[in-house]
Amino acid sequence: MNKGIEEKIKNVFYQNNGYAKTKDIVNADIHKKYLKELLDEGIIYKLKRGLYKWREYDFSNEIVDVAKIVPGGIICLVSALSYYGLTTYTPLEYQVAIYQKSKVVLPDYPPINIYYFSKEYYETGIKKINMDGNTIKIYNIEKTISDCFRFNNEIPKDVLLESIKEYVRKRDKNINKLMKYARNTSAEKQISKYLEVLV
DSSP states (O other), X not given: OOHHHHHHHHHHHHHTTTEEEHHHHHHTTXXXXXXXXXXXXXXXXXXXXXXXXXXXSSOOOHHHHHHHHSTTOEEOHHHHHHHTXXXXXXXXXXXXXXXXXXXXXXXXXXOEEEXXXXXXXXXXXXXXXXXXXXXXXXXXXXXXXXXXXXXXXXXXXXXXXXXXHHHHXXXXXXXXXXXXXXXXXXXXXXXXXXXXXXX
């Protein structure tokens, strides 16, 4: 491959903050066969079918990869707790919520666990953060804690306790907001019980 074509492809990746889809390359009037050459040379790597990442782009945050792999996905549960510094536990997989009627095909890596949320739970409490020029969707702190207690059968009890303790220590905590998310769910009684002791 001549340097001119490689540079042209690189520009497409850099205009998309280090990522490109096959259609981005085709839309730039570049034949998709060059993607295979770049893959073979290790210049790019494949995140999933039709989605690639420029290896030397200046960032290394895997959570951005996850957001690209699961369009419409929202970082949730322990992955969100970890992002907010509410737990010292390092999840073995990324936990991502999607609308229950959505479909997604996952690659073997990175490990991602999909949670199918009803419209009501999926659409509330979404926060957008900028990471390396990419927009990541994650549930806000209060929604995250409420969801973790809703899924308490899947999340270790010590992680739940640690997260609520850390939350209560925060200066910008909003107990009313937390209880609003928990209201009329299985989380309400559990969170109330902990708050009676901690606050």
